[in-house]
Amino acid sequence: MSEWIVFFWSILPDLYKGALITVQLTLVGLGMGIVIGLPAALARVYGGKWVRRLAVGYIELFRGTPVLVQLFVVYFGFPDLGLTLSRLSAAYLALGLNSGSYQAEYFRGAIQAIGGGQMMAARAIGMSRLKAIRYIILPQALRLVIPPWSNEPIALMKASAVVFLIAVPDLMTKAKIIAAHTYNPIGTYMAVAVVYLILVFLLTAILHLVERHLRIPGLELEAQRK
Amino acid sequence: MTKTIVKVEDLSKQYGGQDVLKGISLTVNEGETVVIIGPSGTGKSTLLRCINLLTKADRGRIWLDDQEITTPDVDEDEVRSHIGMVFQDFLLFNHLTALGNVMVGLTKVLGMPRDEAESKAMEELARVGLGDNAEQYPGQLSGGQKQRVAIARALAMDPRVILFDEPTSALDPELIGEVLEVMGKLAHEGMTMLVVTHEMGFAREVADRIVFIEKGVVVEDGPPNDLFCRPRVERTREFLWKLTELYGKHEEEQADSD
Numbered sequence: 001m002s003e004w005i006v007f008f009w010s011i012l013p014d015l016y017k018g019a020l021i022t023v024q025l026t027l028v029g030l031g032m033g034i035v036i037g038l039p040a041a042l043a044r045v046y047g048g049k050w051v052r053r054l055a056v057g058y059i060e061l062f063r064g065t066p067v068l069v070q071l072f073v074v075y076f077g078f079p080d081l082g083l084t085l086s087r088l089s090a091a092y093l094a095l096g097l098n099s100g101s102y103q104a105e106y107f108r109g110a111i112q113a114i115g116g117g118q119m120m121a122a123r124a125i126g127m128s129r130l131k132a133i134r135y136i137i138l139p140q141a142l143r144l145v146i147p148p149w150s151n152e153p154i155a156l157m158k159a160s161a162v163v164f165l166i167a168v169p170d171l172m173t174k175a176k177i178i179a180a181h182t183y184n185p186i187g188t189y190m191a192v193a194v195v196y197l198i199l200v201f202l203l204t205a206i207l208h209l210v211e212r213h214l215r216i217p218g219l220e221l222e223a224q225r226k
Numbered sequence: 227m228t229k230t231i232v233k234v235e236d237l238s239k240q241y242g243g244q245d246v247l248k249g250i251s252l253t254v255n256e257g258e259t260v261v262i263i264g265p266s267g268t269g270k271s272t273l274l275r276c277i278n279l280l281t282k283a284d285r286g287r288i289w290l291d292d293q294e295i296t297t298p299d300v301d302e303d304e305v306r307s308h309i310g311m312v313f314q315d316f317l318l319f320n321h322l323t324a325l326g327n328v329m330v331g332l333t334k335v336l337g338m339p340r341d342e343a344e345s346k347a348m349e350e351l352a353r354v355g356l357g358d359n360a361e362q363y364p365g366q367l368s369g370g371q372k373q374r375v376a377i378a379r380a381l382a383m384d385p386r387v388i389l390f391d392e393p394t395s396a397l398d399p400e401l402i403g404e405v406l407e408v409m410g411k412l413a414h415e416g417m418t419m420l421v422v423t424h425e426m427g428f429a430r431e432v433a434d435r436i437v438f439i440e441k442g443v444v445v446e447d448g449p450p451n452d453l454f455c456r457p458r459v460e461r462t463r464e465f466l467w468k469l470t471e472l473y474g475k476h477e478e479e480q481a482d483s484d
Contacts, residue, residue, distance in 0.1 A: 120280060121317035125331035125383055126307025135334050139321045216321050218365020 008191045011178050015195050018174030023199065025091055025170060026157040032096025033152070037103030042133065044104065045111050055104070062101035068162045070094045075166045091163040099156050106152065110145035111137060143214050150207045154200050171195060229256040230289070231387050231418045232277060237286030238442075239272055246272050248442035249286070254387060254420050259413040261429040261450075262422045264439035265465070270422040271314075273439070274389045277420070278309040290386060307335050310380030310388035314395050316372040318364040324351060324375045325360040328382045335383070350378040354408050370401030374408055381412075388412070390421040426470050430454060438462050 043055035062070065074097075075090035085093065114137055122132035161172040171192055179188040232254040239247040246269040254260050262270050275281040277288055279295065279302045288296045295305045318327050328350050332343035351357050354374040364372055373393055380388050390409070394402040406428050413419060413432045423429065429436055429450060436453045438446045438461075446453060446462045457463045 117313070117315065117317045118319065121311075121313065121319070123280060123303075124278060124306055124309075124311040124313075125379065126303050126335040127331070128303050131334055135330060136319050140319075143321065216363055216365065218363045218367075219320055 004187055007187050014174050018171035019195055022171040025160040028092045029095030029099050029156050030153055033099030033103045036100030038107050040104035041107035044108050059101045059104050062098050067098045067159055087166050087168045091168045106145050106149045110141040114140045146211045153203050231256050233289040235287045237283050239283050245442055257416040258434045259419045259432050260435045261433040262437045268440050269442045271391050274391050278306050278311055308386045310385035312376050312380055312390045312393050314392040316376050318372055320364050323361050323363055327375055328378045331383050350382045354378045369397045370404045373405045387418040392422050
């Protein structure tokens with residue numbers, strides 16, 4: 001055990017560099033996912049027939065295929081269409097599109113849970129649909145979505161490990177290199193597992209803080225009151 | 227001559243092949259409180275929703291002041307900002323404080339500056355007796371308080387008329403009084419109100435006119451005394467008897483406990 005700790009300590013600087021890329025991939029993928037997913041959810045709930053179909057098409061396509069396939073299509077397939085992306089850009093795009101499809105469904109659930117009554121009340125004081133969405137529906141839906149949505153950053157961070165297959169120097173890629181150099185795959189992958197675990201813990205802690213900070217007084221879930 | 231605020235002419239609405247409204251005509255004059263009564267499922271709520279354009283009528287016309295609001299080129303959002311609505315289940319905005327609920331229409335719909343909107347909203351909250359609850363969220367208020375905030379929210383927009391859709395039906399009996407009291411006060415202050423309710427005591431004391439609607443048509447329309455004491459239609463007498471029997475009981479109980 002102490003041997004492994006020494007080993008872990010020695011490879012930590014390299015893992016750290018990889019971890020930074022992993023965090024970067026997670027944050028950018030998540031950000032892109034919000035930018036794509038939220039409009040997709042709104043389109044699915046409030047859109048006309050064709051807008052709604054477009055949103056459903058996007059969501060089902062990207063939830064229904066492996067993220068690895070999406071990554072390969074973006075990185076190896078897009079150049080044939082005249083769009084050559086760097087490894088990192090391809091990784092961002094694939095993860096963002098994939099995450100957006102999942103996030104769209106989290107957002108849709110929350111928007112629908114807020115219900116038509118709030119929209120009706122907002123319209124009744126003269127708000128347009130857009131204003132009602134912006135000032136009444138979303139402020140509530142975005143709070144409500146946090147607990148289920150918290151799955152997404154965690155899932156995305158772990159799923160981002162697939163980018164080692166196009167040699168983006170993330171945590172997993174670093175691990176492969178270190179394992180080959182040190183002839184210690186078990187020690188290395190255990191170390192990587194620990195780093196992922198720490199990152200996920202940090203992420204969870206941040207999400208909890210956000211959730212608590214945004215809580216609406218008097219609207220806590222019943223179970224939390226006790 | 228009294229000014230007509232709301233005029234409904236030959237309004238019809240179908241839902242899923244069912245005729246909910248079958249040619250309703252109705253007027254509400256300035257400063258009048260008109261109470262609509264009738265069995266459930268006879269289109270009373272639908273009528274209110276048609277009047278503030280939340281639901282589109284199939285046929286018929288509606289005027290607000292002297293402007294027809296059922297023409298295609300009308301700005302529906304603008305029309306709604308002049309018509310207050312109070313719902314059975316309050317529908318307060320849960321992420322906003324009582325003050326925020328009353329302010330949001332002023333700042334986001336009318337574009338009023340924040341400080342001006344705040345003092346106006348505080349005034350309206352005081353008007354419904356909730357000046358001390360401004361910073362509380364809906365989840366921290368009782369049902370009666372919520373409904374009074376909802377009334378303040380409607381009042382803040384300085385509406386031409388306020389529509390009440392069974393405002394006390396979701397309340398515990400001991401909370402009904404505070405809401406009816408506020409509504410009575412508004413009526414005395416000259417607010418124009420159209421109220422769907424089963425509260426016969428309120429209808430009798432506060433209403434200038436009662437409209438009895440059944441199966442999508444106006445059965446009888448007149449001053450409370452006429453409807454209660456000498457209804458023209460037998461069906462009105464029957465219905466009023468039933469309601470008074472049912473709801474009069476708890477009013478008596480309340481009177482005893484006061």
